[in-house]
Amino acid sequence: MALLVAGFVRPEAFPVLAVADATVDLSPQPVVDFAKETLGFYDKPVLVGGVLVVLAGVAAAIGVLSTRRLAYGFAGLGVFGVVGVLAVVTRPDSTGVLDALPTLAGVAAGAWMLSWLVRRAAGEPGTQTSAATAHGTHAADATAPGAQAAAGTAPGAQAAAGSAPGAQAADATPHGTTAAGRDAFDRRRLLTGVAGGVAVAGASALLGWQIGDRRTVSAARVRLALPKPATPAKPIPVAADFRISGLSPFITKNQDFYRIDTALIVPQVDPNQWTLRIHGMVDRPIELTYADLLKMPLTEADVTLTCVSNEVGGDLVGNARWLGVRMAQVLRQAGLQANADMLLSTSADGFTCGTPVDVVMDGRDALFAVAMNGEALPVDHGFPVRQVVPGLYGYVSATKWVVDIKVTRFDRDEAYWTPRGWSAKGPIKTQSRIDVPKPQDSLKSGRTTIAGVAWAQHTGIDAVEVRVDNGEWRQARLAEVPGPDTWRQWSLDWDATPGRHTIQVRATDAAGHTQTEQPAPPAPDGATGWHTLTVQVT
Known part of the structure; x- marks a missing residue:
C-alpha cells in the first residue's frame, strides 16, 4: 500500500528507500567502502533487499506479540511508522508532510491486515471452547501461534512460531485453555488469508510502480527537440575503433554506460520545472531555466568518465559524446570572485560534489550536459542536466541532476565524499x-x-x-x-x-x-x- 500511494505522491517517498538512504548516511565509512568495493553495481539492490529482510524479521516479532495482545502489534506498527516518516521527511529532496502519506497509508493497511488475520486465525465466532471463553479470553489473545503471519511474514516464520502450541497457550490463557481450545486454530484459513494478503500487496506494489513510471519525466524527455551544437565535436576517426571482438568500443552505448551514484531511486526532474541556481562568491547570483540553457551556444565533446571507485582493470569507465553548455560561460555570467577555488554542486537528491574552479575555467570542455550520444540524457544519467568535466574523477565533477552551484572555497565547505575519507580533489590517474x-x-x-x-x-x-x-x-x-x-x-x-x-x-x-x-x-x-x-x- 505504501508503494501504491508513493506512486501518486512521489516514488522517492517510498519509506523502504528512504530508510535505505538513511542507512547509508549513518553507516561507518569502512562499511560503505566495503559495500562499494565488494558489490559494485549491486550495492543498492542488496541494501534495499537487506532493509526488506530486516523489516520481515521485525514483522515476525510484531506477529508474535499480536498473539498475546493485539495492542502490542499495533504499537510495533506504530514504531515502524515513526521510523519511516522520519526517514522520508528528512531526505534532502523531501517536499514536506505530503511525503509522509505513503508511510501512514502502509501502517494503516498493515494494522487492518494484522487485525483481520488474527481474527481469521482464531476461526469463526463460536469455535472457541467454553474453557477459553468462560475465563474471558478474547479471541485475539487466545489464538494459537501463527498469527504473526498477519504482519506479512513468510509462512515458514508462522510454521516455526507454531511449533510449540502448548507454550503459546500457556502464555495466552493463564487460567488454562483446553486442548480443544487450541485445536480451534484454523491453519487453512490463516494460510489462505496470508496468500490473499500477499497477492493484494504484490498487485498494489506493481500498480504503484506503474503509476510512478507514468508520472516520471520519461515522456517529457522523449518529446524534447535538442538544438544543434554551435561547436560540433571533431569527427571520430575511422581508426579510432579496432573492432576487435571483446574489446570495448570507442563509444559506450548509453545502456552499457556504468552508473555509480548515491541515489537509491532515480530523481525524476521535470525539465519544465528545473532551474540551476548559481550563488555564493559571485558578483551576480543567477538562476537559469532549462529553456534558458538550451538558448545558449551548445558545445559537443567526446569525453571519457571514470569513477574513483574503479579498481585496476575495472569497468567503471566509459566514453560518450556529450552535448551541453560550457560551465565556464555560465560562471562568467555570474562573475566569479578572485579568491573562489571550489564549485559546490548539489543534485536534486541532495548529493554534493566539490569541483576545482581552475579546472573548469582552463578552457577544457567542462559542460552542463543535456545530451549523451545524440539523445537527451537518460534519466539514470542525470536528465535533464548533469556536469561533465574531463580529467577529474566523477565524485568531484560529474554531478547528475544538478540544480545548485555554490561558488566557495575548499577551506570553507566540504562535499559529500570528503568527510567520508576521500580526497577533496580528484585528478584522474593514468x-x-x-x-x-x-x-x-x-x-x-x-x-x-x-x-x-x-x-x-x-x-x-x-x-x-x-x-x-x-x-x-x-x-x-x-x-x-x-x-x-x-x-x-x-x-x-x-x-x-x-x-x-x-x-x-x-x-x-x-x-x-x-x-x-x-x-x-x-x-x-x-x-x-x-x-x-x-x-x-x-
Missing part, C-alpha cells in the same frame, strides 16, 4: 586495462591478439606497453583519437606458446608519466598498479 583475453581464458597456441583501452583524460595517452611472463616490454599499436579527453584502444599480436602465462600492461601519458607498478586501493584518490591477468595456452 590507467590501462586488458580487455582481450579475459582472466583465466583458455587459448590455443599460435598468433593471438592482446587488446584493451587506456586513458589519461585531458592529458592523452602517448604509449601502451605489454609484457608476458615478466619479459621485455613491447610497444602496442594505438588507435587514433579525436582528442586527449577520451580513452584510447590498443592492441598487440602475441605468439602464444603452450603453458600458463601472465600478461601485464602499462600506459604512458602525453606528459611523459608512466603508470606506477605500486598497487594502491581506490581510496582516497584512485587505484594504481598494472593490470595483470593469467591465461592458459594449449
